[in-house]
Amino acid sequence: MSLRRALLAVPALALAASACAPVDDEPTATVTDPASEPSEGLPSEEFVDPCSPEGAPLVTSGTLTIGTDSPAYEPWFVDDDPTNGEGFESAVAYAVAEQLGFSADQVTWVTVPFNTSYKPGEKAFDFDINQISITPARAEVVDFSEGYYSAAQAVVALEGTAGAEATSLADLQGLRLGAQTGTTSLTAIRDVIQPEADPLVFEDTNIAKQALKNDQVDAILADLPTAFYISAVEIGGSTIVGQFQVEGDAAEEFGMLFEKGSALVPCVDDAITALEADGTLADIEQQWLSDVVDVPTLR
Structure with a gap:
């Protein structure tokens, strides 16, 4: 074979070899289970209890703000001072606060006239406790907790x-x-x-x-x-x-009063249920309201 014919044969052999090589039609995608990979740009957050001082929807962050009237009468409050924990409603309020995880120094009180407490609109308190009876008319514009006392x-x-x-x-x-x-x-x-x-x-x-x-x-x-x-x-x-x-x-059943739609209501309901179950509510009633039983009934 002449040198010229040999050189012409080389490209033809290379073309034939390439034609026989395997070719990928499309690039292969790698499928990964998202659950097995860390999320990028989405930092993991620890669960925060929505009923805790850190997670509860509060008027003031980290503080439980409670409303009541002034003067605050006995036996519901003692010495016209809701902050001392004495009197039936003051004691109940602090027991609920403790059940939710608030210490006494994380509780603050604001004055709310009785007649304005159940009016519609935004509230300056997380809940109000002031011998406020649960009624259908009031419940149309505010929310109530479960009853904490039934009175004649x-x-x-x-x-x-x-x-x-x-x-x-x-x-x-x-x-x-x-x-x-x-x-x-x-x-x-x-x-x-x-x-x-x-x-x-x-x-x-x-x-x-x-x-x-x-x-x-x-x-x-x-x-x-x-x-x-x-x-x-x-x-x-x-x-x-x-x-x-x-x-x-x-019917006279007292409930804690909230702004309409407050997400704190189920938290307080759970606290009241727990206080009933462990006897705390009964103990508070016995301490502050035990003298009211021997009264004749009118029919």
């Missing part, structure tokens, strides 16, 4: 007056009756007793007590523990005529 209604009158002589609900119908505005005591007068004359309505319990002393009313109504304190401590010569339970919308 009671009638207070001055000894030796027509009010003190009543022995039944019917006996009260012809009397001048009064109660604080916005309370279930006022509802009980209108819906249960149904007096012949419209009840007198007072801005707060202090004014109602003064009206009783001034003979502007024959009797005033309040929840039983409050009535007991009025009679035993605040108004000399007064007596608790009797008590009665109210059914339906006027």
Whole structure:
């Protein structure tokens, strides 16, 4: 073979060899299980309990803000000082706070007038505790916790007056009756007793007590523990005529009040359930409200 013919044969052999080599039609993709690979750009976060001081939806971060009225009456509070942990509602509030993980110095109190607490709108507190009865009308614009106390209604009158002589609900119908505005005591007068004359309505319990002393009313109504304190401590010569339970919308069950839609409600519900289960709530009631049981029942 001539040199020229040999050189011409080399490219042809190379072409034939390349034609026989395997060729990938598409590049092969590597499939990896995402669960087996660390996430890039997504740092892992430790779980934070949404009911804890670190995770709860609070008005002020890290602080449980509780509202109540001023003055704060006994036996619910002692010495008009919600911060001392004394009195039924102060003790309950601090027990709930502790159950949620708050120390006493992580609790702060704000003054909230009773009549504004259950109005719609944004709240300056995480919850309010102030003998606020759970009612359907209020629950339309605010949220409530589970009830932490059920109270009967009671009638207070001055000894030796027509009010003190009543022995039944019917006996009260012809009397001048009064109660604080916005309370279930006022509802009980209108819906249960149904007096012949419209009840007198007072801005707060202090004014109602003064009206009783001034003979502007024959009797005033309040929840039983409050009535007991009025009679035993605040108004000399007064007596608790009797008590009665109210059914339906006027039933007296106290709940902690929240801004509508508050995510803190289930946390407080769980705390109340735990305090009921371990006997703490009963112990607090026994300590602060044990004297209210021996009162005649009006029927």
